[in-house]
Amino acid sequence: MKSGKPILVVDDDPFILEFLKAVLEASGYPVVTASDGREALHRLESGKPGLILLDMAMPILDGRGFLQEMRHGSALEAPVVVMTAMDDARRLARDLKAEGWLQKPFDLDALLNTVERLLE
DSSP states (O other), X not given: OOOSOOEEEEOSOHHHHHHHHHHHHHTTOOEEEESSXXXXXXXXXXXXXXXXXXXXXXXXXXXXXXXXXXXXXXXXXXXXXXXXXXXXXXXXXXXXXXXXXXXXXXXXXXXXXXXXXHHX
């Protein structure tokens, strides 16, 4: 297991959540998961992640709402990667001041390259 802070993966699709957890852990990263933005905010209370992989379209609290609450109520400075099926993921990431984006469905190499780059 690679040392350091865990990656927080936030997605309401249980398949994507478990898949990302398995892939990242197999690559040596510690992973914490949440199925919506509200649960992700609770995860932040128990530890600061080194990176957040954030789905945009979720019930209860979506990705945009999570980012607003996280940035307003916390001194957390973890890089955020927006994960979305929306057409212009790059523009969305820029508008949200995220450090990266992954267009769904995403390529595993792109995922791992993005994670590695942001955790260096």
